[in-house]
Amino acid sequence: MNKSKFMTNFLSLAAAILLLFALLHLGDIKDGVMMFFSALQPLWVGMAFAYLLCPVASFFERKLRKIDRIARAARPLSVLITSVSVLAFLTLLCAVLLPQLITSVSELAGNLPQLVEAQLKRLQTFIANNNQFASRYTQLIESAENMLVTWIKTNLLSTVYNIATSVMSIGSAIINIMLAFIIMIYLLLDRERYINQCKKMFHTISRNERFNNAVYDTLHQANKMFGGFISGKLIDSLIVGIICFVFMLLFRMPYALIISVIVGVTNVIPMFGPFIGAVPSAFLLLLVSPKQCIIFLIFIILLQQVDGNIIGPRIIGDSIGLSALYITIAILIFGSLFGFIGMIIGVPLFATIYYVVKRVAEYSLRKRGLPTETSAYGPDFRADAVRQEAKEKTEEKEDD
Numbered sequence: 001m002n003k004s005k006f007m008t009n010f011l012s013l014a015a016a017i018l019l020l021f022a023l024l025h026l027g028d029i030k031d032g033v034m035m036f037f038s039a040l041q042p043l044w045v046g047m048a049f050a051y052l053l054c055p056v057a058s059f060f061e062r063k064l065r066k067i068d069r070i071a072r073a074a075r076p077l078s079v080l081i082t083s084v085s086v087l088a089f090l091t092l093l094c095a096v097l098l099p100q101l102i103t104s105v106s107e108l109a110g111n112l113p114q115l116v117e118a119q120l121k122r123l124q125t126f127i128a129n130n131n132q133f134a135s136r137y138t139q140l141i142e143s144a145e146n147m148l149v150t151w152i153k154t155n156l157l158s159t160v161y162n163i164a165t166s167v168m169s170i171g172s173a174i175i176n177i178m179l180a181f182i183i184m185i186y187l188l189l190d191r192e193r194y195i196n197q198c199k200k201m202f203h204t205i206s207r208n209e210r211f212n213n214a215v216y217d218t219l220h221q222a223n224k225m226f227g228g229f230i231s232g233k234l235i236d237s238l239i240v241g242i243i244c245f246v247f248m249l250l251f252r253m254p255y256a257l258i259i260s261v262i263v264g265v266t267n268v269i270p271m272f273g274p275f276i277g278a279v280p281s282a283f284l285l286l287l288v289s290p291k292q293c294i295i296f297l298i299f300i301i302l303l304q305q306v307d308g309n310i311i312g313p314r315i316i317g318d319s320i321g322l323s324a325l326y327i328t329i330a331i332l333i334f335g336s337l338f339g340f341i342g343m344i345i346g347v348p349l350f351a352t353i354y355y356v357v358k359r360v361a362e363y364s365l366r367k368r369g370l371p372t373e374t375s376a377y378g379p380d381f382r383a384d385a386v387r388q389e390a391k392e393k394t395e396e397k398e399d400d
Helices: 003-024 026-039 041-065 074-128 131-168 170-189 191-205 209-250 256-266 273-288 290-315 324-367 383-399
Strands: none
Touching: 026 041, 041 074, 041 170, 041 209, 074 170, 170 191, 191 209, 209 256, 209 290, 209 324, 256 273, 273 290
16 A cells, blocks of 8 residues: 555545544534634624725725825824714714613503503403404413413523623623724724735635635625625615604604614514514504504505615615525525524625535536526527537637
8 A cells, every 4th residue: 555545544534533523522512613703702793893894994095095194194094083983973873872762661661561451451342242252262361371380480580590691791792892893993904914914824725726716706706795785784774764763753653763773673684674673563563552553564564665676776786696585595594593693694695605606507517518598498408409509610610
């Protein structure tokens, strides 16, 4: 047995042993990976902030470089202006929204028992006039009561513990946000050097120039998809939340601010976001007035149509290029894996994967002399006939 064959067999055996070990200790490995990513959470958040704010900092830098006196200091000044602008916007947002949100939540918590009791009295009045429904209602109440007692016995203590843990972790969350903001500033100040370092390491590992060019092209497309989609979706959701707030104020609906925040935040999720936010919002309005609840649901349906056909396309454009089916699949897969964040980044991530698969497939088809257009693969498609036709055309060109 020669040396190369021995090394191949040895590496194959080692890889099989490592795979078996990983499968046997999958839970421990997952916990270790999650602990690692959790420890580096400020880094990921800072990188996300820097990625989202890089176009803003670049815009200020281009404007400042046109001024001769401060051209040399354009980069730090642009980062300073961007950071101060973001902090000012967040401070203003919190100063305006937080007091009203706290008031709305307190009012909702105080009025919720009376609202539920009023709706139960309406339901009891309906049941008193409808004897056929009474037995089913009694069974429903009994099953709901049993479920509530079981939940209190099994889950209440854990829920209280989770709430207490969340309150205790607010301090560490504030520290993480401050660290993420500092990391964002460092990345924005010297972004070209960090990108060049990544390219240097990549070329150190990979020596195939064709593969390297394909990776750069894929990263360019991914940057275009992520940047255009996420920033556009945030602006779109802000507009949708404002429209919802103005509508609810005009129709004098209760809890306008908290419902508008719910609708705006959930609108970040493609396709299903407006309906996910509409369910709890409609329930709150139903406790106050069924009529207002119906009006709100009609408004949400109309708003979703306006946003999907007018507002969204003008802001986001066709930066994704996925059909509704693929968007649904992306939300289901990445939402189940990464929760709410997965629902947001899942669509551009799936679009990037789709782009890579499409390029590989088209490259393989061209090598085999087959068409790359999807429409060519109809019921009458025959691979041999297509190859023969392409061969004949090539021969005709050579004869000419």
